[in-house]
Amino acid sequence: MHEHEHRLHAIAAHRWRIAFILSAIMLAAYYGFILLVAFDKELLATLLSNGLSLGILLGALVIVFAWVLTIFYTLWANNVYDSEIAELSHLAR
């Protein structure tokens, strides 16, 4: 039983580590964008090509980045994390 609790803690701690790291990455990406909007408007006004400014590209990339992180996490949790938890519950019975 003690062993079981220990495993559970380890798995939960691993998930929280990943969750916190991903949250921090999302936070950094979004705040990077917002701080550029607040402090360096000229830089964001730079035209990369006719009709596409750096600001629009970065804004769209923040959205795409949010997609990538959520899909990555969901796939990881569905495949790795859930099977570890299932294995643990199986052992417990």
Added chain:
Amino acid sequence: MGSGTNYISIIFFFVFVSLTLGVTYWAAKKTKTTEHFYAAGRSITGFQNGLALAGDYMSAASFLGIAGLVALNGFDGLIYSTGWLVGWPIILFLIAEPLRNLGKYTFTDVVAYRLQQKPVRLASAIGTMAVVLTYLIAQMVGSGTLIKLLFGLDYTLSVIIVGCVMMTYVLFGGMIATTWVQIIKACLLLGGATFMALLVLSKFGFNPTNLFAQAAAVSTDPNAPNTCNGMFCYGAKVLAPGTKVVTGAWDAVSLGMALMFGTAGLPHILMRFYTVPNAKAARVSVMWATIWIGGFYLITFILGFGAMVLVGQKGILDVGGGGNMAAPLLAKVIAGDMFFGFICAVAFATILAVVAGLTLAGAGALSHDLWVNVIRGGHAPQHEQMVAARVSSVILGVCAVLLGIVFEGQNVAYMVGLTFSIAASANFPALVMSVFWRKFTTWGAVCSILFGTFATLILIYCGPTIQFDLLFPKVGTDITQAMVDAYRAVPGMESITLGSKITAELTSAYQAYIKSQWWFFPLKNPCLFTMTGAFLVGIIVSLLAPERSAFEGFSEVERRAVLGEPRGAAAE
């Protein structure tokens, strides 16, 4: 258009209402217990809940509001779009799974899990109601104004119609009907917006940058919109950050915090995670919601620029509604009256789905948290719980209609910011600390929630949003009796008389006077202080008075946050 009654959209709307009332009839037969009423019997799949979350979240403010903001200001709309999306990954990583595993009907279940039920639930109900009521005001006033513009119906009548239809969904069909209304609405909104965006892009070779380039084509006269090749162009400024949304750096940081963490503290969104069978489905539903909502915001950005170029800013402003009509007008220009009617009906459906979700969340706080767990000490028979839930829904519905009528004609745009700010300051910190921090205590939670709620309300009142934009009139209006009193408080302006015009000098003198007051708070959005403050208050109070039972109960929280409800322990 504008004054006449818009029959095509009324027919579309009638079809939508009939369909959803049919769904409600079906749902009513399945709604037997509180488990059905609040949580749709936990029978919604992850994919379905993803769509419903999107339908619950994408309000008229994000559809019509952002399209209008982009059409009138270009780039700046993107600040809201990104802010409203990045809260979703945070919900996924930190909130969704423990919330589903630890709670039953409301997010308060999680906060109160190992704490003393009564004080925590009471405080949390206050936080929830503050969020629900401010958001309801924003939605109801917005709906009355929009319906007047879209359908040509009377304001009060529109508010009453929205209130009655929404109450029918919630009262009879509970969460099952609300979920399907939200799913249908999400499909209509995503489908309609995508179709419109494709039509816009077809005029620009299916390349968005051609559209942006057209809008940014160099204009010789900065004031009057020029037409280049028969389309409107506005100069390169539309592709760069302006000053409309973000004025100062600290304002930007604070607004960003409110948008991001506020999403993770909205009670009607959090409640949806109880409708799925397990934590895995909750996780999958956030992934889908993020995909739909992000895609929707990208599409809305295209629509905003489409309206700017194809309708023109003057055309959008001329019909009134401060830019909100950009998307419907674009529909009219690009696909005719029929499609215009369809988009108007979709906008109406959007409001209905959001207010239904809000009402249900408010009813959860009033009946499940306050009545059942505080007043009845957690022991109320099932039929009494159902009566309490339905009575609460009626109370919420009546409140929504009354607030909508009371706030008619008021500028309620700031209410959305206020809602997100309270949600981020009152609900989010308490939720996070209850799940992650062993030493969190009952009084830490109570003080943190109350501080978050009231500090936000007070600082918004003392800030530029209320003091300048709301209490203070626009340049050019006549001075009324109330303003005479306000002006005479300003040194050097004692001689102001009734009826004179407000000038730019008067405005700046008044603003300088307010800014010099000790109580003036300089940020439009106080979230930076109130959310950090709510965390600090929770931590300090918890450390000052440790609570043994809460400390010991944390192991159970940790275990259950991972494993969920113990097998065989069926919900009562």
